[in-house]
Amino acid sequence: MGDRLNDLLARLHTADDLDRAAAVLGWDQMTYMPPEGNAGRGDQLATLATLWHREFTSPAIGELLDALETEYKDRPADDPKRALLHVTRRQYEKKTKLPESLVAEMQRASAEAYKAWVAARAEKRFSLFAPAFGRILQLNRDAAEAFGYAEEPYDALIDDAEPGLTASRAQQLLDALKQALLPLVQQIAEHRERVDRSMLIGEYPHEAQWQAGIDAATAFGFDFARGRQDVSIHPFTTSFGVDDVRITTHINPGFFPSGFYSTLHEAGHGMYEQGLPAEWARTPLGQAISGGVHESQSRLWENVVGRSHEFWEYFLPTAKRYFPTQLGHADVETMYRAVNYSEPSLVRVDADEVTYNLHIAVRFEIERALMQGNLTPQDVPDAWAQKMQTYLGIRPHDDLVGALQDIHWTGGFGSFIGYSIGNIVSGQLWQAASRDLGDLPDMIRRGEFAPLLGWLRTNLHQLGRTYSTDQMLRRATGGPLDAAPYIDYVQRKYRAIYGL
Amino acid sequence: MGDRLNDLLARLHTADDLDRAAAVLGWDQMTYMPPEGNAGRGDQLATLATLWHREFTSPAIGELLDALETEYKDRPADDPKRALLHVTRRQYEKKTKLPESLVAEMQRASAEAYKAWVAARAEKRFSLFAPAFGRILQLNRDAAEAFGYAEEPYDALIDDAEPGLTASRAQQLLDALKQALLPLVQQIAEHRERVDRSMLIGEYPHEAQWQAGIDAATAFGFDFARGRQDVSIHPFTTSFGVDDVRITTHINPGFFPSGFYSTLHEAGHGMYEQGLPAEWARTPLGQAISGGVHESQSRLWENVVGRSHEFWEYFLPTAKRYFPTQLGHADVETMYRAVNYSEPSLVRVDADEVTYNLHIAVRFEIERALMQGNLTPQDVPDAWAQKMQTYLGIRPHDDLVGALQDIHWTGGFGSFIGYSIGNIVSGQLWQAASRDLGDLPDMIRRGEFAPLLGWLRTNLHQLGRTYSTDQMLRRATGGPLDAAPYIDYVQRKYRAIYGL
Missing domain, CATH: 1.10.1370.30 (Neurolysin; domain 3)
Known part of the structure; x- marks a missing residue:
């Protein structure tokens, strides 16, 4: 069913475009953005993250994966299309566990934490960063609980960054x-x-x-x-x-x-x-x-x-x-x-x-x-x-x-x-x-x-x-x-x- | 119904964030983007335009406008909330007339036309730009037909840029x-x-x-x-x-x-x-x-x-x-x-x-x-x-x-x-x-x-x-x-x- 694969690809392309758009906004934030631009940029990044999450975790992708995995199950594991299904499935399972609101909140908290970090650096005092950092910690704990883990919450974050590692x-x-x-x-x-x-x-x-x-x-x-x-x-x-x-x-x-x-x-x-x-x-x-x-x-x-x-x-x-x-x-x-x-x-x-x-x-x-x-x-x-x-x-x-x-x-x-x-x-x-x-x-x-x-x-x-x-x-x-x-x-x- | 207004605002914010994200990508395209980045950027802009269109023209916005217009109808025309409903309605009516596929195609054609324009300028020959430009013309004609007009197709585009002008x-x-x-x-x-x-x-x-x-x-x-x-x-x-x-x-x-x-x-x-x-x-x-x-x-x-x-x-x-x-x-x-x-x-x-x-x-x-x-x-x-x-x-x-x-x-x-x-x-x-x-x-x-x-x-x-x-x-x-x-x-x- 080439149509199903094309449908999956189109949906993945849309999600990836949102991700790359966010990357452009993030790049600009770190290179050229004027000082007062931070709040608006935080809103925009939160929206892009929310929409990325909505696109990537749409039930339609889950259904396409179900159907295509059956269809491609006899191919070797390193066949590119089967590999595509494998890595997409892994990411899909990860991301469907994260509520959209948490994703948006993490983006917003991250923009605020960046601002606090810059201000704290100017004063060389971690204590000025600690409240925003505490919020990041809490949201990371929430994410770990949402992902699930075998031994300790930190595993969930490690595995997200380094698949398979604990x-x-x-x-x-x-x-x-x-x-x-x-x-x-x-x-x-x-x-x-x-x-x-x-x-x-x-x-x-x-x-x-x-x-x-x-x-x-x-x-x-x-x-x-x-x-x-x-x-x-x-x-x-x-x-x-x-x-x-x-x-x-x-x-x-x-x-x-x-x-x-x-x-x-x-x-x-x-x-x-x-x-x-x-x-x-x-x-x-x-x-x-x-x-x-x-x-x-x-x-x-x-x-x-x-x-x-x-x-x-x-x-x-x-x-x-x-x-x-x-x-x-x-x-x-x-x-x-x-x-x-x-x-x-x-x-x-x-x-x-x-x-x-x-x-x-x-x-x-x-x-x-x-x-x-x-x-x-x-x-x-x-x-x-x-x-x-x-x-x-x-x-x-x-x-x-x-x-x-x-x-x-x-x-x-x-x-x-x-x-x-x-x-x-x-x-x-x-x-x-x-x-x-x-x-x-x-x-x-x-x-x-x-x-x-x-x-x-x-x-x-x-x-x-x-x-x-x-x-x-x-x-x-x-x-x-x-x-x-x-x-x-x-x-x-x-x-x-x-x-x- | 503050809730309805807040719901409308949240939807408008999402759409605007997509629009501003596209603006960042467009700015980068014209200032810093390396030469080979154009194709990918065209994809990203097309996706953002498509999603903007989807968000801004969602039936939910139409329904909220219907309800809120009734609710605010006794306010003076320049009450900000009524003005918000007025300009949103105008844009909503404009945009719901444009099919999502046409929006995406216009974005893509625009990215290609930009590329052709740069190449044609290097040779100083309009003829190299003419095919891409012809595509732009055709898509603008399609847009004018979709918008509708009283006297001539060009009116639709003029009115889009300068509301009320013919x-x-x-x-x-x-x-x-x-x-x-x-x-x-x-x-x-x-x-x-x-x-x-x-x-x-x-x-x-x-x-x-x-x-x-x-x-x-x-x-x-x-x-x-x-x-x-x-x-x-x-x-x-x-x-x-x-x-x-x-x-x-x-x-x-x-x-x-x-x-x-x-x-x-x-x-x-x-x-x-x-x-x-x-x-x-x-x-x-x-x-x-x-x-x-x-x-x-x-x-x-x-x-x-x-x-x-x-x-x-x-x-x-x-x-x-x-x-x-x-x-x-x-x-x-x-x-x-x-x-x-x-x-x-x-x-x-x-x-x-x-x-x-x-x-x-x-x-x-x-x-x-x-x-x-x-x-x-x-x-x-x-x-x-x-x-x-x-x-x-x-x-x-x-x-x-x-x-x-x-x-x-x-x-x-x-x-x-x-x-x-x-x-x-x-x-x-x-x-x-x-x-x-x-x-x-x-x-x-x-x-x-x-x-x-x-x-x-x-x-x-x-x-x-x-x-x-x-x-x-x-x-x-x-x-x-x-x-x-x-x-x-x-x-x-x-x-x-x-x-x-």
């Missing part, structure tokens, strides 16, 4: 990372003087930083005819379709890596979005597998590629053109070591590969405690300080570099774990791509990024959501989610840099 | 303008040497032009906390709500008035949008009366104020700061005469106050002939050339400065007449404001624009659509739509400048 399995993965990384942090701290990054600090003009980032992102393969970069407080990527992917960056004119690596990071996200299957555009099948898998692409391009010795063999001459006085005398080895300087720091987005996952552990464990009712919003700054002390040996001197640093809590919970999943997956994919492609480091040295991007297109991007995270990893790497390759990569790299 | 009445207004202005054009042409605008041509850096425009718009009263300016090919204003109004400009680095007066023009539009009644936001009552009345605000601030002798007495010192070499030696009189230089020219947006309405006559008469079937899309360039010859004595050397110059035909017909209505209304409002406020020119000389803006707020902006164009004019000026004040204003001004 809070306890996520905690195990974080524990594995902590076990390997805490000693490494300690050892590096004892030999911090072995890496000097002072040349990255100083006057790095905005425009030259901007252009250097654009050059690197273009070389990687981000297509600026099908996307663009703008400025926002907190860098992000959003997609209005495979042919219109927006990345943003935030440039610090006194510190080169901040904006440059934000651009490479978001370009990694952006190339995933640009590589999704156009033939399944505007459907759940034409989307990324999960936030964590998305993060694997940003971390792979930002860190595994962009912070490699070979990348700087390729890119240093270009960087010297943009920064002749700042980097004119730099050699590749010094640059490589400088951009991999590791130090416990307060701000996640500026964290290095060794400390990054510990920042995630702080947030994940706080979210989990909040969801379990073992922590209240006003106690978050204290909990934050204690965990930072335990994992990284430092405490934030104010909330701006503490619990107010991330935009995520203006929306909801469950997404931070994706960053660690991303690191883990980036290690696995890099290992497999190296195995398949031959001398990948040498390609990077020559500025040949197309083979790696092509491998990622074939093994991940173009498949959309045909496979789950574990299935995709089995096909591409031979095994399921596994932290070992990432831990091995980080340990080797940093032991060499710091001579441990 | 093609024949519009033609009469244009004929009155032509009768007064054609001789003036002729007389000025014989004394062209009496005004020298050469100092406005030359190197006017983008950034300084941008800032000069922002300064003037700010002085007028455009609120940049509730709006912003960006760059687009064709300047426009769009509103996402009273607290988020976007204007754009297009700067010509070799000719100062182009970008500067675009900014003042759009700021005039923008201040109308920022002044609409917040308590009726997200409803048809909280909107501008018509495109023509909207244009009265842009023309009033751009021309009647911005091209006055008194404005330059106020603003020239600022302009000299931005352009010390270009304008350092200019005096007010020379500047005033230069910005009012009148000459038959090919491009509408650069036309002066004497020739502007003749450009409108060209377009209006071509649209009318197309709608009547007396002209085909491929014959538009010839018709254009002939009319330009008759009214202005010049012919376009290519279509870029001919029939391809305006973006409007990528959308539909009926809106151009609004520019002439705008000029006419600006003359009436200026006359009445001068009567009410005392020495308005002297206020402008001192940079005091608040009294004029306040008068416009009270007599127009804050009323939303409580009154029709004629009703609003009767209240504010004492009489209905009348071309005489504008004709008198233009004749006096230009006879003095050119010593006629």
